[in-house]
Amino acid sequence: MxxxxxxxxxxxxxxxxxxxxxxxxxxxxxxxxxxxxxxxxxxxxxxxxxxxxxxxxxxxxxxxxxxxxxxHSERIPIDTVDTGTLAGDLDEVAVRAGEDGGQTARLLSSLTHAIRDDSHLAEALRRHVVEGHLDALRLLLHRAVERGEVSRDCPAIAHFPQTVLGAMLSQRTVTGADPDTTHLRAYFRAIVLPSLEYRPH
Missing domain, CATH: 1.10.10.60 (Homeodomain-like)
Incomplete structure (x- = not known):
């Protein structure tokens, strides 16, 4: 390698x-x-x-x-999203992912094969592109937990950042289309938000 x-x-x-x-x-x-x-x-x-x-x-x-x-690449600007509710935040994330026009997804896709053989390149991609988005999503979820919208015991918490980012970046791979705000909003409302409604007995 x-x-x-x-x-x-x-x-x-x-x-x-x-x-x-x-x-x-x-x-x-x-x-x-x-x-x-x-x-x-x-x-x-x-x-x-x-x-x-x-x-x-x-x-x-x-x-x-x-x-x-x-x-030195710019990430999708989700780190400044703060509408006051988790549903509102995810709606805004969908908007900003749509405005990105699939550029971040295409950038990641262009390096899929290369990072298998080059650990340095894989680390640069993870550190400067992927982790920045995940950190922003973790902060978004943390605020929702602090507001009491999501239980701290909810099992889906551990998977929230990866689930949301995956939806933002995988649409082109799965459907051939760039990320679409309407599609992402529907996905977040139908899949992501319900998964966070768990309440321990």
Missing amino acids: QSIPTTRAAGPSRLSEERRCIIFAMVREVLMDVGFEALTMDVVSAKARTSKATLYRRWQHKTQLVAAALE
Whole structure:
């Protein structure tokens, strides 16, 4: 199993923050278009209008470049959701997932095969993309528990973050369509919320 140990620059970086952002955006765009396997430094260089030498001075291998792009990727902004009720929060999560247009789901899908063979890339994806969303959902649920909407003993609590995130990111894989706000709202109301209504006897 090949693993690239660091995303740190191989030498002094001469890239401005603006140029780095452009490069990372192009990396994510290429990933979503053709996947990790077809992504090359040549393609990124052409897309970002940056020389290959510039890229290689900063990142010795495309895995380092992709990991850095993941580190600087924007997550679906569910960490600011706070409507005052769990049902309202999930409705808003559905809205924001729909507004993402499936970009996060496509990004994850583009790396499915690559992360099986590269533990460093898998860790970068988990740390910078997946865990950020899960943490936001855990906070959302914590507030619901504190408000008394959900029992602390409810068995579904342990599975809530993964269930919601899975619904947000898997629709394209299952149906071929990008996440849809109406579909997600219906799913959350029919499946997620009822699972949290458990009350211990």
